[in-house]
Amino acid sequence: MDEIQKTLLEQVADLHEVPAGAYNIRSNGTLAGRNTTANIDIVTKEDLPGIDIMIKPGTKNESVHIPVLLSQSGIKETVYNDFYIGEDCDVTIVAGCGIHNGGKEGSEHSGIHRFFVKKNARVRYVEKHYGQGDGTGERIMNPTTEITLEDGAHMELEMVQIKGIDSTHRKTKASLSQGASMVVREKLMTHGTQYARSDFEVELNGSGSTADVVSRSVAKEHSKQEFHANIVGNEACSGHTECDAIIMDNASVTALPALTANHVDAALIHEAAIGKIAGEQLIKLMTLGLTKEEAEEQIISGFLK
């Protein structure tokens, strides 16, 4: 692995070297390393590019890292990864994508991830997007995540994209059975002329199922962001969606949270707020000796922490 790839790996997976436990590293369209464990198996798909990750029932406190690194300009790929998480598991899955584009041609990675989470399993899923390189080629990522949570299953998704990606359209769909729960924390920062759109479609199909979808974002310079979320309550359930955005410079932010209740006991809430940094927050930090720019930086990094 060269230095550029190591930097990408560190950014998207907080890894300095190959991780402990199960992993699959995809670099410039090919397999760069894989490790399986007694409980976690990773198999290359035969019909499509991508992998199947199978986690045995009852697996606890194990993790899977599946980072994707693109350091050659001009690579365009769509990868299909399926995760099968057995009953009563408690696992962490880290799937990041880092693009270094030093060339003129666009680099594009679209990861189609499907999660089949069995009864009472718990999954923490972290997905980080990172782009760098001073080439003029665009860095594009279009991830799709489809989630099926069986009875009592729980999934937490942490989706982070801080700068570096020129265009992204994230689609997340989830279907929850009885007593299942899902928590989404999206953190997004765009700058330059970047475009980022997130779509969330969550179906609460089982009684007692809950979903909490929260997006915090900062739009700087001339960037554009769109947030679309629809929580559908088909049973006695509870759902909450929130979009909280800081807008700066000449950016544009659209927030369209939506709710659909098809059951009288579906309790659904949405919130959306877009605004610039509050003047009094800047003043407070300036009275501590920070310049206006330093104060902005602190407020934004806290907001996206």
Next chain:
Amino acid sequence: MLELRNVSYEVEGEQGGSKEILSHITYVFDKRFTAITGPNGGGKSTLAKLIAGIITPTEGTILFNGSDITNMSITDRAKAGISYAFQQPVRFKGITVKDLITLAAGRKLTTAEACVYLSEVGLCARDYISREVNASLSGGECKRIEIAMIMARQTELSVFDEPEAGIDLWSFQNLIQVFERMYEKINGNIIIISHQERILNIADEIVVIAGGQVTQSGKRAEILPGLLNTPNAATNCQALDQVLEPKETCRGRQPERSMADNG
């Protein structure tokens, strides 16, 4: 040492023209602990904001240690050694108590060091150090954190705008002790805007601001007894009774109106 020379602050009036909030204030704050008091709307908070640099005077000069800081930015004043505790503390999403105290101290603090400041203001450090300074904190908690930040700054001048506002009666006792200790710990001068007798009671000097002007100032012993004897609204009401006809009296009017309302 802070000195105000002929400082005025005007804003645009409601029907055009200008409204004077502070009028030609000249004062030297050279005591360790000065309390500013006076009626609401008298211009006290405006004065604090002028000192911190949040607003600039429309007339006059502000000197800090002999240098003219009238047009200095908020940041530069903070760096020069002026701290300002807001009357309404600001909340931040995602920024923790430790982050703010570290920023205030201007250097990396260990958790143990940051905790010392929290304990000083009567907060159990372990419970608060990693909490976000967001809407989940009560007004009183925010006020204490605000004070802890000023203590962490250790500047030559610390200005507090009504630190007791929003603090419950039970915590208030505690707060007085905080200020008593601060007197010993902060080497610089303290200016506190306050209406509380017990805070005025620990000041070296008291300045009364009313109608945008300094109406009284001097040592605590000279000013405080006079303030405590100020007639209150009830006394005024009784005085009014004596000059008005019985049916129009201040005390008599209230029951008459409520009877009319009932019937």
